[in-house]
Amino acid sequence: MTYIEKLQALRKLMAGHNIDAYIITAADPHISEYLPAHYKAIPFVSGFTGSAGTLVITQEFAGLWTDSRYFTQAEAQLSGSGYELVKLKIAHTPEYIDWLSGVLPKGAKVGFNYQLITVTLATALKNSLQQQQITVTNVDFVSEIWTDRVGLPQEKAYLIDAEAAGLSISAKITQVRTNLIAYGAGYHFISALDDIAWLFNLRGSDVDYNPVTLSFALITPNETKLFINEEKLSKNDIETLNQQGVDLYPYDEAANALETLPEEATVFIDPKRTCFGLYQLLPQTAKIISGINPVTHLKSLKNDTEIKHIGKAMLHDGVALTRFFKWLEDRLGKEKITEWSAAQKLDAFRAENASFVGLSFNTISGYNANGALPHYTVTAESDQEINGDGLFLVDSGGQYLYGTTDITRVIPIGNCIVRQADDYTLVLKGLIEGSKLIFPAGTNGYQIDAVCRKPLWEYGINFxxxxxxxxxxxxxxxxxxxxxxxANVDIPFKPGMVTSIEPGIYRPAKHGVRIENLVLCISHNHTEFGDFLAFETLTLCYIDTSVINKSLLESHQLAWLNHYNQTVFNQLQPLLSVEEAAWLKEKCKAI
Incomplete structure (x- = not known):
């Protein structure tokens, strides 16, 4: 079926069930960012492949609500599909709720799949629409028209040992139980796949780019239950889990476990990372305690072992990137290199390392105008040759057995115009200001965000x-x-958190600039005014200096840049060939 035919089929089902509006979310029952193919409903019905968006269908209108990262992409992919782009004013907000309240009559009915929507969002929908006497109901029309839908992934899963993770499974479970006692909760249901992976030292490949496996977990006063297809695990891993106090149950028994909890149970759930369908199965008399999963907090604070391993990942990633950028410079003008072939070559350099598992996300490889799309995905139709003059943006990352990387660099190709040099330098200033920031304990991310944006704001620029x-x-x-x-997120930075810093400037149809490093939050000092924190840069890849407008850099920013590039050379040089080291030394030369 064409996208138009699929839309017509959905509207026919809606009419047959007296549904006035149908909502399709980008989610799975685990509320994952990246979805298994089985749950990629939005690409199936509309053709839009961005990772963030919501479809809303009525008999008169069909629209995709998404944010500015995807405006250009959505306009192109939705052409001829029957769906229109609705531009979100504020990213990650369900602005379609107000739209529905305004266009639907009293007594209307809105349907969506309760398994594919968060508790928070479903509750907001119900409460807002009920004020207009509009009801909601659980429906899944997509499954009725998706006749060739692939099944759930059945990839193998495995455990990483405590020596690699820094903590045993039982020690992590004890930490979670201690948190639950503090909250006054006896039970805790976890559906977020990365939280489960961290808690059980479990990894897999059910989801592209994320080394996770489909599973649920339930911690009770006397038992730790892991709901997973046991065929995914080796006998040794099953024995290890059992020895660490974990009991295994089939994946599809998680729902029954929730339904049969004691009526007086006190259950802790994360409403933003739990689907409404499973939440509704909890006993009506149970006491619900809502908040961010304790595991989410625990895993954000990297232990000494994890930090050591992450440093190793940065070294090997830096070697791959150095070899890639040298290859690019050596081969440009001598052979045809496109956005696609460049991305493939970078993948190959990373794959040379024995501990490389795969990419941490789909490489963004964009030249000139394509670099202005923050989440650009190169396709056969969009693939552009890298030649002439301009800026080449590469945002990429790898999954290694001992760490995850994410880095963005922009490389000048040929000659650059003044505006490109100025944009590059302003973005670099934002990165430097964030990286060298010293701040009091208790500082939240939105405060740091303003520091990084200030160099751009001074020129009337934002991203x-x-x-x-x-x-x-x-x-x-x-x-x-x-x-x-x-966003006013009340989460203070703490030592052990690893975070990206990645300001950008995007000029549609012209060029884009984004420079990204990963930083570790560390303790800095204690004064009479309290504890202060700082960032230690982890990423090891030179920052190109050939396109910088030095007049825009202050002396302390220039000093930071020169020190960073020298550190990159010192760390990577022992792992490079003589020729590679000589090339990198020139790139890291102080300016």
Missing amino acids: GHGTGHGIGFFLNVHEGPQTISP
Whole structure:
């Protein structure tokens, strides 16, 4: 079926069930950012492949609500699909709720799949629409028209040992139980795959880029239950889990476990990372305690072992990036290199390391105008040759057995115009100001965000995405609870958190600039005014200086840059060939 035919089929089902509006979310029952193919409903019905968006269908209108990162992409992918782009004014907000309240009559009915929506969002929908006498109901029309839908992934899973993780499974469970006691909760249900992976030292490949496996967990006063397809695990891993106090149950028995909890149970759940369908199965008399999963907080504070391993990952990632950028410089003008072939070559350099598992996300490889798309995905149609003059942006990352990387660099190709040099330098200033910041304990991400944006704001420039996100330890490239963004998220930075800093400038149809490093939050000092924290830069890859407008840099910023590039050379040089080291030394030369 074409997208138009699929839309018509959905509307026919809606009419047959007296549904006035149908909502399709980008989610799975684990509320994952990246979805198994089985749950990629939005691409199936509309053609839009961005990671953030919501479809809302009525008999008169069908729209995709998404944020500025995807405006250009959505307009192109939705062409001829029957869906229109609705531009969110504020990212990650359900603005379609107010739209529905305004266009639907009293007595209307809104349907959505309760398994694919968070408790928080479903509750907001119900409460807001009920004020307009509009009801909601649980429906899944997508499954009725998706006749060739692939099944759930059945990839093998495995445990990483305590020596690699820094803590045993039983020690982590004890930490979670201690947190639950503090909350006054006896039970805790976890559906977020990366939280489960961290808690059980469990890794897999059920989801692209994220080394996780489909599973649920339930911690009770007397038992720790892991709901997973046992065929995914080796006998040795099953024995290890049992020895660490973990009992295994089939994946599809999680729902029954919730339904049969004691009526007087006190249950802790994360409403933003639990689906409404499972939440509704809890006994009506149970006491619900809502908050961020304790595991989310625990795994954000990297232990000494994890930090040591992450440093090793940065070294090997830096070697791969050095070889890639040298290869690019050596081969440009001698052979045809495109955005796609460059990304493939970078993948190959990373794969040369024995501990490389895969990419941490789909490489963003954008030249000139394509670099202006923050979440650009190169396709056969969009693939552009890298030649002439301009800026080449590469945002990439790897999953290693001992860490996760995420880095963005922009490389000048040929000659650059003044505006490109100025944009590059202003973005670099934002990165430097965030990286060298010293701040009091208790500082939240939105305060740090303003510091990073200030060099751009002074020139009337801003960007539409967050400045930084948490990074997992051989886990998801995006993790919480901390974030650096304008959003008023009341999560203070703490020592042990690993976060990206990635300001950007995007000029549509012209060029884009984003420079990104990962930083570790560390203790700095204690004064009469309290404890102060700082960032230690972890990423090891030179920052190109050939396109910098030095007049825009202050002396302390220039000193930071020169010191950083010298550190990159000192750390990577022992791992490079003589020729590679000589090339990198020139790139890292002080300016």
